Amino acid sequence: MESAQSSGVGSGNSDTYTPEIAESLRFQEEIQSLIDPSFDGSPAAGGSFTALLGLPANQAVELLHEQGPGELPVSGAASSSPTAGEMWRLRVGEEAAPALRLPLDCSPTFPSNAALVERAARFSVFATAESPASSTGGGPSPRLKTEPADSDSPPTLPIAAEKPQRPTKRKESEKSKGKTPAKKSKNAEENTGGDKLPYVHVRARRGQATDSHSLAERARREKINARMKLLQELVPGCSKITGTALVLDEIINHVQSLQRQVEFLSMRLAAVNPRIDFSGLDSFLSAECGPLTAGNGRGGAVLDPAMWSSEATAAASGTRRLPQQQFWHVDLMRPQQPSTMWERDGASHPHFLLNPATSLFVYDPANSVPLNSNQLKTEL
Amino acid sequence: MENPNPKSLMAAFHFQRALSLVHRTASKSSRAVRGRRIQCAAYASMAYSAGPRRAWSRALLRRLRRAARRRQPRAGWRRRAAAGAGAASRVATGAAGLRRLVPGGGGMDYCSLLEETADYIKCLSVQVKLMQSIADSASLCGQL
Numbered sequence: 001m002e003s004a005q006s007s008g009v010g011s012g013n014s015d016t017y018t019p020e021i022a023e024s025l026r027f028q029e030e031i032q033s034l035i036d037p038s039f040d041g042s043p044a045a046g047g048s049f050t051a052l053l054g055l056p057a058n059q060a061v062e063l064l065h066e067q068g069p070g071e072l073p074v075s076g077a078a079s080s081s082p083t084a085g086e087m088w089r090l091r092v093g094e095e096a097a098p099a100l101r102l103p104l105d106c107s108p109t110f111p112s113n114a115a116l117v118e119r120a121a122r123f124s125v126f127a128t129a130e131s132p133a134s135s136t137g138g139g140p141s142p143r144l145k146t147e148p149a150d151s152d153s154p155p156t157l158p159i160a161a162e163k164p165q166r167p168t169k170r171k172e173s174e175k176s177k178g179k180t181p182a183k184k185s186k187n188a189e190e191n192t193g194g195d196k197l198p199y200v201h202v203r204a205r206r207g208q209a210t211d212s213h214s215l216a217e218r219a220r221r222e223k224i225n226a227r228m229k230l231l232q233e234l235v236p237g238c239s240k241i242t243g244t245a246l247v248l249d250e251i252i253n254h255v256q257s258l259q260r261q262v263e264f265l266s267m268r269l270a271a272v273n274p275r276i277d278f279s280g281l282d283s284f285l286s287a288e289c290g291p292l293t294a295g296n297g298r299g300g301a302v303l304d305p306a307m308w309s310s311e312a313t314a315a316a317s318g319t320r321r322l323p324q325q326q327f328w329h330v331d332l333m334r335p336q337q338p339s340t341m342w343e344r345d346g347a348s349h350p351h352f353l354l355n356p357a358t359s360l361f362v363y364d365p366a367n368s369v370p371l372n373s374n375q376l377k378t379e380l
Numbered sequence: 381m382e383n384p385n386p387k388s389l390m391a392a393f394h395f396q397r398a399l400s401l402v403h404r405t406a407s408k409s410s411r412a413v414r415g416r417r418i419q420c421a422a423y424a425s426m427a428y429s430a431g432p433r434r435a436w437s438r439a440l441l442r443r444l445r446r447a448a449r450r451r452q453p454r455a456g457w458r459r460r461a462a463a464g465a466g467a468a469s470r471v472a473t474g475a476a477g478l479r480r481l482v483p484g485g486g487g488m489d490y491c492s493l494l495e496e497t498a499d500y501i502k503c504l505s506v507q508v509k510l511m512q513s514i515a516d517s518a519s520l521c522g523q524l
Contacts, residue, residue, distance in 0.1 A: 220491065227494035234501050245474060251497065252477045258504040259481070262422055263415075265511040269399065270415035272518045 387429055388506045394425035395510060420444060426507045427483075436496045437503075439484025 208214070232238040232247060235254045241247050398421035402414060424444050430437040472480065478493060479485035482500050485493055 223491050224494065227491065227498065230498050231494060231501070234498055248474050248478065251501075252473065252481060255478075255481045255497070255501060255504070258501065258508055261508045262504070262511065263419055265508065265515055266418040266422055267411070267415035268515050269418050269511060269518070270411050272515060272522060 385506075387431075387503075388510070391425055391429035391503070391506060392510050394428055395422060395507070396514070398422075398425050399514070420447075422507055422511060426503050430499070430503050434496065434499055435484045435488060435492065436482055436500045443483060 208218070228244065228247065231251055232241075235251050238247055238250050238254075241250060399418060402417045402421055423440055427437040427440040427444070432438060475490055475493065478497055479488075482493065482497050485496065488496065
């Protein structure tokens with residue numbers, strides 16, 4: 001998955017990302033955040049479904065379509081059709097869909113995808129949402145408003161027809177926010193029946209405009225509000241503040257203070273540090289990484305951040321003869337890979353590096369760093 | 381410190397390597413120069429471990445590489461750092477201020493800006509904690 005993604009990135013320019021590639025990058029990250037439980041990038045579970053995915057409607061559709069019909073056991077039927085007054089159709093941008101050739105060959109997603117669909121199902125506004133997953137056959141089958149383009153067969157689901165009012169009321173009681181983004185559950189869940197449907201059925205909220213523009217704006221506003229909430233949680237002392245402008249000011253102050261802290265700490269480290277000896281650590285890790293990175297050129301990539309700080313000096317590259325770092329210098333002397341560092345790197349780079357790293361240093365203040373490196377030296 | 385997160389472990393690893401490199405190659409230079417280089421190393425390792433999927437990390441690395449290639453990083457960094465630290469009150473507020481602070485902020489829509497800001501803040505705080513603990517343990521063992 002990572003190589004496919006990185007190859008997709010590498011095929012473009014390294015500096016100019018077309019919007020689709022940027023979207024696919026964000027997209028894959030969102031997917032990974034859903035797949036990987038240790039990834040802490042997932043938004044609040046109570047949020048709307050496409051806020052979960054962080055995608056606009058058509059890409060969410062594309063995502064689900066890419067997974068293939070088999071994994072999402074769609075019952076393939078429309079639920080009861082409420083009155084036409086509250087229903088509208090939004091044509092998903094089909095011209096955008098083929099542009100996103102998302103190379104999702106991530107097969108291990110599907111156990112979690114079922115959980116995803118379950119969550120989506122839970123967010124659904126339909127009457128079936130009350131009886132959580134058991135009403136229709138198979139837990140994770142979402143209550144879709146799938147609409148095969150012409151034939152609308154409502155009563156395939158064994159549910160009572162719902163009144164227009166009930167979903168609204170239930171919507172409001174369902175979520176903690178009290179504003180169920182019903183529309184998004186439709187957008188994300190639908191069209192998994194195997195045929196690519198151009199229409200997205202959305203239930204508009206009571207008393208709100210139903211044209212596509214205002215719905216899109218509402219989606220956008222909800223995304224923005226969700227992200228603002230995340231930011232408020234991240235910045236200490238921001239939850240009490242009401243009003244977007246003040247919150248933004250607080251965020252700006254926080255970022256500035258963090259950057260200032262980095263600067264002061266770096267000055268402090270410059271003064272304090274010459275005593276600490278990292279050579280043991282480095283040689284150990286280089287030994288681990290050397291044979292692994294031999295054919296891939298990743299060793300040079302690993303050293304790139306170190307390279308930049310040394311590039312900042314006017315010193316020539318050949319003048320660094322340091323005693324214990326022979327193989328590290330071999331890496332340094334390798335012709336520098338240009339800015340395509342990440343294109344080759346992918347995410348496999350952290351994996352093999354992590355095993356020695358995690359076994360080596362559990363980084364906390366109790367374990368002072370030189371202690372680790374000394375221990376490593378004795379191991380060597 | 382809550383550090384079993386693989387991302388922060390990678391950040392720690394990269395930063396320590398960069399730190400040791402800086403200390404070995406620039407031990408003759410002044411403290412300010414070394415401090416500046418350590419700051420570059422901090423941002424570089426933070427951006428590198430954040431991964432290429434984040435717009436801010438790409439933009440940050442692009443900026444660092446450009447500065448390194450131009451071989452005048454100190455002037456640029458001083459100007460930028462001074463502008464950042466000294467003119468704190470003069471930085472625009474609101475979305476424009478955020479765009480100025482977060483690397484790569486100029487080219488995004490508001491929604492992605494907020495998202496990138498959240499990730500940037502997360503990684504910045506991890507980096508600050510990392511540097512703090514290195515400095516603490518360094519000063520601790522320096523006293524022994």
